[in-house]
Amino acid sequence: MNRFADRIEQAQLAMGVAGVEAICLSVGSDLPYLTGYRAMALERVTMLIVPREGAPALVVPGLEAARVDVPDGVFSIVGWAETEDPIAIIDAILGDAATVALGDETWSRFLLQLQETNPGRTYRSASDLMSSLRIRKSSGEIDALRRAAQTVDSVVDEMAEVVFSGRSERDVSREIIDRAIANGHDSMDFWIVASGPNGASPHHEPGDRIIEHGDAVVVDFGGTQNGYRSDTTRMFVVGETPYGFDDAFEAVCAAQSSAVEHVRPGVTAASVDAVAREIIADAGYGDLFIHRTGHGIGMDTHEHPYLVEGNDQILKAGMAFSIEPGIYNPGEWGIRIEDIVVVTHDGVERLNRTERRYRVVT
Amino acid sequence: MNRFADRIEQAQLAMGVAGVEAICLSVGSDLPYLTGYRAMALERVTMLIVPREGAPALVVPGLEAARVDVPDGVFSIVGWAETEDPIAIIDAILGDAATVALGDETWSRFLLQLQETNPGRTYRSASDLMSSLRIRKSSGEIDALRRAAQTVDSVVDEMAEVVFSGRSERDVSREIIDRAIANGHDSMDFWIVASGPNGASPHHEPGDRIIEHGDAVVVDFGGTQNGYRSDTTRMFVVGETPYGFDDAFEAVCAAQSSAVEHVRPGVTAASVDAVAREIIADAGYGDLFIHRTGHGIGMDTHEHPYLVEGNDQILKAGMAFSIEPGIYNPGEWGIRIEDIVVVTHDGVERLNRTERRYRVVT
Secondary structure, three states: OOHHHHHHHHHHHHHHHHOOOEEEEOOOOHHHHHHOOOOOOOOOOOEEEEEOOOOOEEEEEHHHHHHOOOHHHOOEEEEEOOOOOHHHHHHHHHOOOOEEEEOOOOEHHHHHHHHHHOOOOEEEEOHHHHHHHHOOOOHHHHHHHHHHHHHHHHHHHHHOOOOOOOOEHHHHHHHHHHHHHHOOOOEEEEEEEEEHHHHHOOOOOOOOOEOOOOOEEEEEEEEEEOOEEOOEEEEEEEOOOOOOHHHHHHHHHHHHHHHHHHOOOOOEHHHHHHHHHHHHHHOOOHHHOOOOOEEEOOOOOOEEEEEOOOOOOEOOOOOEEEEOOEEEEOOOEEEEOEEEEEEOOOOEEEOOOOOOOOEEEO | OOHHHHHHHHHHHHHHHHOOOEEEEOOOOHHHHHHOOOOOOOOOOOEEEEEOOOOOEEEEEHHHHHHOOOHHHOOEEEEEOOOOOHHHHHHHHHOOOOEEEEOOOOEHHHHHHHHHHOOOOEEEEOHHHHHHHHOOOOHHHHHHHHHHHHHHHHHHHHHOOOOOOOOEHHHHHHHHHHHHHHOOOOEEEEEEEEEHHHHHOOOOOOOOOEOOOOOEEEEEEEEEEOOEEOOEEEEEEEOOOOOOHHHHHHHHHHHHHHHHHHOOOOOEHHHHHHHHHHHHHHOOOHHHOOOOOEEEOOOOOOEEEEEOOOOOOEOOOOOEEEEOOEEEEOOOEEEEOEEEEEEOOOOEEEOOOOOOOOEEEO
C-alpha cells in the first residue's frame, strides 16, 4: 500500500470517530498530505472530497488536470470546464453527507457558496481531524525535517562570515534566500532580517534600513525542501552589543535551552512554554516576551502542536515544533533564538544545531 | 484626504447600496487596497472590520501590531494577545451588524468560528462590493501596471538571447526569476516554463525535463512591483518548430491580436473571449483552447473582470486584464500568447509590447 492510500485510510478511520461523513480539502497542506497534490490558491476552486468509504474524488479546474499525478489510482479526478459550476459538482459528490469537515485554509468564498447551495449541511473545521494524522511525524518525515534544518544551519554558519554593516536589511535577506536555495532548499517561505529597533517587531519585513555598527540583528528564516519546512533564528551583532542587550540575551539563551531540555513524551505543550516564560520573567523581562514559545512544523511552517499557555496537549514521540523565546525592547532591539526539535521516545532531538551564542559580524 | 481614506469612504458608500452593515477583510489584496497593510496568511487571524460609518478597526495579532503603519489614523488597531480569543473580539466589534460581507480569501476556519459564535448573523462574499471599487484602475495604478509590464518585457527580450537546450525547465525558470528581480520586480508570483509536451498543461510547474532541439517552450511569468502585478506569455522555439505547430501558432497570434483590437469601452467581457475563440475554432482548434481568454489584473494576478463566456459585464475605461488565448495539443506541445491591456476612453492600450512572434533560441 502506498503512503497516500495508507493516509487516506487513516483519515477515513478518524472520520468515524469524529462523526463526519466527508472531508473537503482545498488549498493548504492537508491535501498534498493525503494525495501528493497541492492546489493552486486561485479563484478556480480545487477540492478533494474524501467519503467515509471508497476512493476520494479530486474536483479540479480542467486546465489544471494535467498537473495531477494520481499515485496508484487512490483517488479519481473530476475536471470542470470554464463554463461549469464547480460548487454544484462538489455538492453533488457530497450527496447526502450531513456533516462535513472542511480544510482550514479553504477560501471563505467557496464555503459560503456551498452553504448557500445546500443550507441543511453542517460544516466544521477539519483541523483536529487532519492534525491527528499529521502531528506525529514518521521517520521519513523526520529525516526530511532534519535535512531541511541542516540547510538553514549551513546558511547561519555562512552568514557569520558576511559583512552586515552598510547594507540594507533587504539586501542581506536576499543573500540568505540565495544561499538557502544554493544549499538545498527548493523554495523560501520567509526571511526576517530585523536590525536595531526593527528587531523589536517579531514579524518585521526586511526593508531599506541600513544596518550599522552596534546593531543587534534578528535573522529568522525558513523554506521548503522535499515538501518539509525549516525555521531557525539566530542573532547577529555588528561590532558590539547595544545597551541592555547582554543580560537579556543570557535570559533568552537560558530560557531556550531549558525549554528544549524540558521536552519529553508525557509533558504538556503548555509546560514547555511555562519553562521558557518563567526564566524570562524571573530575569525581569516578562512583559517583553510577547508571543508563545513555539509552533509545530512539518509540511506547514506553523501547524499543531502550539506551545502556548492553555494548551494541555500531551507531547508524544514524533511531534516536531519550534522553541523560540524572545525579548522585545521597543525602540531599541529584539532578541530571539529558535531551534526545531522533535520529541523522541525518551527525550528530544534538536534538529538545528548551530551555536546559540550570537555571532559578531562586521 | 489620503487615498486610503478615500477608498474606505467609497467602500462605505457601496455598503449602503449592497445592503451590508460591515465588511470583514483578512488575507488577500482587498485589505491592503483599503489600508496599505497586508495580513500574514497564518493561523493567527488578522481582520479589518469596516462599519457603515466611522473608522474601521484592524484586529491583528499583538506581535504583528508593530508591522502596521496607519496612514493618517484612518483606522484603529486592536492587538490581541496570544491567550486571547480574537473571534470574540471581532464578534464584539461587529456588534449588531446582521449582514456582513467577508473577503473571499479569508480562511474558512475563521468564518466557521464566527458563524458558531453568532449563528444569527448572515455572511456573504465581499467580492462584488470590493471589485466595484478595484476594477477600474486610477492613473497611478495604471502607471504601476505599465512599469511592471515593462519589467517582464525586458526579461522576455533578454531570454531571446539565452541558450535553452540542454537545460532543465527549473533552471531556465530560475534565470527568469533572477532577471525579473534584477530588472525591478520586488517579488515573483509564478514562473511557468513548459517545454515540449509539458506545454499542453497550461499551469505546468517547471521540473526536471531537459529542454531539447525541436521543443516549443511556453514561458509565462509574473511578479509584483510596487504592489502591482505583471503577467506575460511568449513562445520560445529551440531550433525549429515541432510538427503541426506553425499553423496553430498563426491561429493563436491572430486570435490574440484580434481580441486586443476588439477591446473598447462598451463591449462585454464575454465578447472579447468570443472573438478569440471564434478565430481558433475556425482554424480547427476549438477543442484545444481549454481555458477562458483572460482575467483582470491589479494588486492580484487574477481578479475581476474575467473574460469568459457568460460574463456580460461591460468593459469600461480603466479596467486592466490579460488576453491570452492558447492551443494545447496533448502529448505534443502547447501555445499561448499573453499581453496585459487596459481599456482607455476610446480603445485599448497594450501594456506588454514585445513581439508576439515566437523567438528561435538555441
